[in-house]
Amino acid sequence: MKVTGSRFSKVSSSRISAALAATALTLTLVSCGAGDSVGHDAVAIGGQFEFVSPGGQQVIDYAPADRKPVGKVFGESLEDPKKEISLDDFKDQIVVLNAWGQWCAPCRSESDDLQAVQEKMDAEGIGTILGINVRDNVRQAPIDFVKDNGITYPSIYDPAFVNAGALGGIPASVIPTTIILDKQHRPAKVFLREIDEKTLMDAVNKVKAEA
Missing domain, CATH: 3.40.30.10 (Glutaredoxin)
Structure with missing residues (x-):
C-alpha cells in the first residue's frame, strides 16, 4: 500500500506528541522526588543551620x-x-x-x-x-x-x-x-x-x- 505524505505526517505527529507527553510525565515525576537535585555536598546557608547532603x-x-x-x-x-x-x-x-x-x-x-x-x-x-x-x-x-x-x-x-x-x-x-x-x-x-x-x-x- 502506498503511504501518502499526509498520512505519514499524521503518524509522525502522533508519535512526536506521545514522546513529548512521556517526557513531560517523566519530568513531573522526577520533580516530585529527590531525582538528581540532591547530588551535591552543600547548599546555601539560611539562618544558622547549613544543610549538607x-x-x-x-x-x-x-x-x-x-x-x-x-x-x-x-x-x-x-x-x-x-x-x-x-x-x-x-x-x-x-x-x-x-x-x-x-x-x-x-x-x-x-x-x-x-x-x-x-x-x-x-x-x-x-x-x-x-x-x-x-x-x-x-x-x-x-x-x-x-x-x-x-x-x-x-x-x-x-x-x-x-x-x-x-x-x-x-x-x-x-x-x-x-x-x-x-x-x-x-x-x-x-x-x-x-x-x-x-x-x-x-x-x-x-x-x-x-x-
Missing part, C-alpha cells in the same frame, strides 16, 4: 552536638489567610516540618502516614507536624485535599517555598521533604524522600528519648 544522601542524621537552629519559619495558614503560623508557636516542642504539594504523588501517598504520626504525637503531647504547602498556586486545591483526607495538623501556605531559605538551603526542588526538629528547633533528621509512619515515628521517638 554528603554524596546526595536522601536521609541525613545530625548528632545533638552538631545541630544548629533553623531560621524563622512562618507564613499564612493554608486554611485561614488571616492567621499567621510560626515555628515559634511550638516552643519547646518537637516539630516535624513537611514540605508538600497536593500535585505531588508521593506527598499524597504519605499524607495518611503523617496524619497517623500526628495523632500519636498528640496523644503523647510531644509536639506536632507542621506542613509547608508549596507550588500550589490555586489555594483551594490543597485546602480541599486537607479536608478530604482528614488532615488535622496545620500547614503554612508558601507556594514559592520562600521558607526554604530559613531551612539552611534545603533543596527547594525536592518535594516531599521532611525535617524532624528537636525541642530547640534544630534539625535532627532530614528525609529527602517519601516517608512512612513507622520510619517517621521511630525517628521522632529517638529525638524524644534524647531529653
Whole structure:
C-alpha cells in the first residue's frame, strides 16, 4: 500500500506528541522526588543551620552536638489567610516540618502516614507536624485535599517555598521533604524522600528519648 505524505505526517505527529507527553510525565515525576537535585555536598546557608547532603544522601542524621537552629519559619495558614503560623508557636516542642504539594504523588501517598504520626504525637503531647504547602498556586486545591483526607495538623501556605531559605538551603526542588526538629528547633533528621509512619515515628521517638 502506498503511504501518502499526509498520512505519514499524521503518524509522525502522533508519535512526536506521545514522546513529548512521556517526557513531560517523566519530568513531573522526577520533580516530585529527590531525582538528581540532591547530588551535591552543600547548599546555601539560611539562618544558622547549613544543610549538607554528603554524596546526595536522601536521609541525613545530625548528632545533638552538631545541630544548629533553623531560621524563622512562618507564613499564612493554608486554611485561614488571616492567621499567621510560626515555628515559634511550638516552643519547646518537637516539630516535624513537611514540605508538600497536593500535585505531588508521593506527598499524597504519605499524607495518611503523617496524619497517623500526628495523632500519636498528640496523644503523647510531644509536639506536632507542621506542613509547608508549596507550588500550589490555586489555594483551594490543597485546602480541599486537607479536608478530604482528614488532615488535622496545620500547614503554612508558601507556594514559592520562600521558607526554604530559613531551612539552611534545603533543596527547594525536592518535594516531599521532611525535617524532624528537636525541642530547640534544630534539625535532627532530614528525609529527602517519601516517608512512612513507622520510619517517621521511630525517628521522632529517638529525638524524644534524647531529653
